[in-house]
């Protein structure tokens with residue numbers, strides 16, 4: 001159906017549209033829904049794909065003959081490191097396999113930089129008058145809350161379809177030595193779904209920075225999480241950085257949280273051998289070795305890197321229909337009205353919905369009152385502050401398909417209603 005942009009309606013037409021949406025919303029509320037699109041969690045049928053892990057490992061020795069039940073092996077099981085090296089396109093020597101959370105590894109890396117500084121640092125970051133990070137927005141809320149918790153200042157740049165806005169980043173890092181880092185999700189970003197191109201990655205890894213110890217936290221949480229046949233390959237950040245004379249700039253992170261079990265997977269880091277020696281030195285003060293039993297069962301469960309890729313296609317089969325349902329609901333209600341734009345991600349866990357400026361908070365409130373929980377408006381910005389109050393992150397993986405359909409039809413109604421209210425004011 002062809003629709004005129006909402007802003008082009010006459011006062012009478014707009015009043016009729018508003019009345020129509022108010023009635024639809026009243027009906028929605030009467031249904032007494034209780035639905036949740038807040039967090040990017042795998043659904044239980046996705047967790048079931050890895051149920052066999054619960055009866056592994058078979059035996060308790062790794063390939064070298066070491067007893068995985070015992071202490072030791074700080075950098076993780078060699079065969080698992082090899083598998084991740086292939087999946088992430090890095091060298092095995094660059095990889096560490098750790099506990100169940102990559103977020104914890106990011107926290108550790110940042111803590112080490114603050115307390116001691118890293119390779120190339122003139123002093124510990126805590127002894128700098130100010131430390132700033134460049135944050136492409138919208139971005140991952142937990143990155144921002146971690147930075148805020150450490151008192152690190154956040155300077156935003158736009159997140160474009162091919163990655164962070166390179167010119168904006170360059171301008172921030174060139175002359176200000178307090179700008180120490182940049183944090184990105186390079187593949188199927190949280191929440192926009194954008195993937196960092198090789199050109200953008202090369203610019204980020206080669207640009208001059210006033211800080212000699214500038215770091216890019218390359219959080220490749222969704223490297224393997226394709227939603228279509230086009231399986232994008234992440235830019236090879238470590239090689240690009242090394243080839244451009246900044247081998248220690250990137251620190252790569254990933255995990256199997258959305259591959260096997262979100263609460264009991266394996267987290268991974270990859271970085272230059274200099275960075276790795278630095279990180280392991282500090283890690284060795286905190287641990288005598290990771291959960292190698294979990295490492296071994298992951299190796300046995302997947303067999304090899306192709307086993308992981310095949311496993312990811314099973315996830316795709318389960319979640320792609322939910323992403324399609326989001327598109328269908330938004331298109332059905334909002335196409336042509338010009339009151340919202342949304343991404344159609346080809347991977348990852350989120351859909352980014354930009355509603356009419358100034359209405360995101362209202363949309364989330366309307367949805368909440370109708371029993372549909374959405375991530376708070378602004379969550380994808382530092383300190384939860386979206387300057388345009390237009391951004392909403394949708395996470396469709398966790399609820400069953402019918403609930404995604406129902407919830408998204410409701411959300412679309414709320415978006416249209418909030419826009420009509422705003423235009424009527």
Ligand code: PMP
Nearest residue numbers: 101102103140185190221255257
């Ligand atoms: N990074 C990103 C971009 C994420 O979206 C998430 C999970 N929502 C994480 C990291 C958390 O990963 P982990 O479970 O390995 O700590």
